[in-house]
Amino acid sequence: NFFYxxxxxxxxxxxxxxxxxxxxxxxxxxxxxxxxxxxxxxAVHVTPKASGVVAAKVGEEILRMADGR
Incomplete structure (x- = not known):
């Protein structure tokens, strides 16, 4: 990364x-x-595709927590 x-x-x-x-x-x-x-x-560090990958994983984890897992 150029910035850091x-x-x-x-x-x-x-x-x-x-x-x-x-x-x-x-x-x-x-x-x-x-x-x-x-x-x-x-400045956002990743491509839109990468943002989608992260969003999907975070969404899975939120649902897992909501289900008490």
């Missing part, structure tokens, strides 16, 4: 994951769900 180096994202993900475990919060890490070619150097 990979190490910054990696460090951020580790911090978020640690916080989620500490607070026992549900968390969906979608980082590896998106193919590298779907990342862009734009």
């Amino acid at each position: 180096p990979k190490w910054a994202y990696d460090d951020f993900r580790l911090m978020v994951e640690a916080q989620m475990k500490t607070k026992n919060w549900r968390y969906v890490d979608v980082w590896n769900m998106i193919a590298p070619k779907e990342f862009t150097n734009s």
Whole structure:
């Protein structure tokens, strides 16, 4: 990514994951769900296709939580 180096994202993900475990919060890490070619150097960072992949996964998790799973 043009705006941020990979190490910054990696460090951020580790911090978020640690916080989620500490607070026992549900968390969906979608980082590896998106193919590298779907990342862009734009301000939104991903293509519309990648946004759809993320939206579908987050939607599944919301429904799973609503069902108590």
